[in-house]
Amino acid sequence: MDSATSASATLSQRLNDYYELCKPRVVLLIVFTAMVGMFLAVPTMVPISALVFGTLGIGLMSASAAAVNQMIDVQADSRMQRTRKRPLVTGHLDTRQSAIFAFAIGALGMAILLVFVNALTAWLTLFALIGYAGIYTMYLKRATPQNIVIGGAAGAAPPILGWTAVTNEVSIDALILFLIIFIWTPPHFWALAIDRAKEYAEVDIPMLPVTHGIEHTKTQVLIYTVIMFGVSLLPYFSGLSGLLYLASAVVLSGWFLVYAVRLKWWARPGLGMKMFGYSIVYLMLLFTALLVDHYVPLIATGLQSF
Numbered sequence: 676m677d678s679a680t681s682a683s684a685t686l687s688q689r690l691n692d693y694y695e696l697c698k699p700r701v702v703l704l705i706v707f708t709a710m711v712g713m714f715l716a717v718p719t720m721v722p723i724s725a726l727v728f729g730t731l732g733i734g735l736m737s738a739s740a741a742a743v744n745q746m747i748d749v750q751a752d753s754r755m756q757r758t759r760k761r762p763l764v765t766g767h768l769d770t771r772q773s774a775i776f777a778f779a780i781g782a783l784g785m786a787i788l789l790v791f792v793n794a795l796t797a798w799l800t801l802f803a804l805i806g807y808a809g810i811y812t813m814y815l816k817r818a819t820p821q822n823i824v825i826g827g828a829a830g831a832a833p834p835i836l837g838w839t840a841v842t843n844e845v846s847i848d849a850l851i852l853f854l855i856i857f858i859w860t861p862p863h864f865w866a867l868a869i870d871r872a873k874e875y876a877e878v879d880i881p882m883l884p885v886t887h888g889i890e891h892t893k894t895q896v897l898i899y900t901v902i903m904f905g906v907s908l909l910p911y912f913s914g915l916s917g918l919l920y921l922a923s924a925v926v927l928s929g930w931f932l933v934y935a936v937r938l939k940w941w942a943r944p945g946l947g948m949k950m951f952g953y954s955i956v957y958l959m960l961l962f963t964a965l966l967v968d969h970y971v972p973l974i975a976t977g978l979q980s981f
């Protein structure tokens with residue numbers, strides 16, 4: 676390999692390390708839920724500056740929160756199979772580089788929201804960043820098995836942030852979208868934790884299956900999934916969404932419930948991880964259904980006027 680080729684290989688490796696530091700797939704879904712919040716806040720098109728700068732600011736600050744989470748968790752991450760390849764664990768990045776990067780993208784995100792969006796969105800996003808990186812990662816994660824229920828509030832904030840980016844105010848409908856993700860978080864995480872309980876026990880993180888056992892956690896997953904079924908129908912009953920959304924929510928949440936029931940009474944090895952995988956598809960499709968449902972009447976009206 677000549678020196679130019681090896682320099683470019685190093686650069687692309689380095690970029691990939693910073694990319695992985697941001698938990699990109701989680702941030703992508705977070706940003707998507709924020710964008711759906713923006714679109715649902717207005718009857719027609721989102722103003723382009725709120726869309727571009729709101730998305731960018733929320734995305735950068737979420738990525739910053741994820742990087743800080745990895746800086747704090749480096750010890751635990753180095754001892755779990757699932758997290759062993761993270762860039763701070765492998766030594767591809769050090770704490771100083773990660774701290775500078777996290778601060779830079781966090782500050783940039785905050786500045787973008789303050790200057791181009793609005794102060795309410797900027798401060799609420801900062802609050803979510805501190806909630807996840809500070810309160811959840813530094814304290815709650817090691818303090819109580821209810822860690823993710825409380826910490827989940829930060830991850831559920833993005834639809835509200837998207838909504839305020841466009842309207843500069845919080846509404847009941849924005850709170851309903853928040854509630855969907857808030858109630859979704861425990862089944863999302865505990866389904867994975869059931870299959871990874873041994874790893875969490877080994878690093879002394881008091882996740883629910885470690886402190887209260889697998890059976891209790893499965894019951895909690897089922898209870899939250901039943902509540903989530905009901906909560907996922909709220910956008911229809913509040914008048915935010917129509918029948919297309921209602922039908923999608925019934926099918927998607929119904930399938931989630933089938934998983935929860937199987938996990939409780941007919942589990943087989945690996946079902947927890949399968950349910951965890953479905954939880955991600957579920958949230959993606961549910962928010963896609965909100966979006967499509969919102970624009971179908973508009974498209975239909977447009978077609979009629981031709």
Ligand code: HEM
Binds near residue numbers: 823867
């Ligand atoms: C406190 C709240 C949450 C906890 C404890 C949690 C926990 C986790 C864990 C442990 C993983 C890692 C799976 C792995 O490494 O294979 C994961 C993956 C994931 N989570 Fe969450 N999560 C939370 C909130 C959220 C939120 C709010 C979203 C998006 C709206 C989200 C979206 C995702 C996605 C897309 C993945 C897959 C990432 C990948 O494939 O790399 N999570 N979650």
Ligand SMILES: CC(C)=CCC/C(C)=C/CC/C(C)=C/COP(=O)(O)OP(=O)(O)O
Binds near residue numbers: 737
């Ligand atoms: C500004 C804003 C909207 C912030 C968003 C917060 C954010 C990035 C939430 C992600 C939630 C998440 C991946 C939790 C898992 O952390 P973990 O440490 O329990 O999981 P791990 O073991 O995989 O690191």
